[in-house]
Amino acid sequence: MHFRADIAVLNQQGGPTVLFEAKSKVGTTPDWAAAMRRNLAAHGLATPALYFVLATPDRFYFWLNKTMSVDPVPPDFSFDPTTALEPYYSRARIRPGEMGEDSFELVLASWLGELIQGSGAERLPTEVLEWMQRSGFLDAIQGGRLQQN
Secondary structure: OOEOOOEEEEOOOOOEEEEEEEOOOOOOOHHHHHHHHHHHHHOOEOOOOOEEEEEEOOEEEEEEOOOOOOOOOOOOEEEOOHHHHHHHHHHHOOOOOOOOHHHHHHHHHHHHHHHHOOOOHHHOOHHHHHHHHHOOHHHHHOOOEEEEO
């Protein structure tokens, strides 16, 4: 049985660069995220990618070069995405934690689409933007395309 991520960012050659799993759960912890990523990997991620992101309305957890690892490793980075996602929540007249996973996936895809096109980064806190630049995340998604499963 293979697990397919909810959203993938494909590079210009069509290969996955980033895999996103969206969960509508709020109040998560890094330990919960590590266990969730480990369980998903144990169920057989269909494809490796440079980044794996477990996204919840109030926390995004990033792993770099650990997509296929079945070890319960802590995230390399995490942040509260509320400020970055606020325009989408406002337009939909919803608040984080008040939506199902399908709705949250749409919010996430909209935000990612902006980042891929080179906008939306101005809503990110400075330390988040610095990590995304330093880790190569923004370069990795630049000019890519979204694939929703």
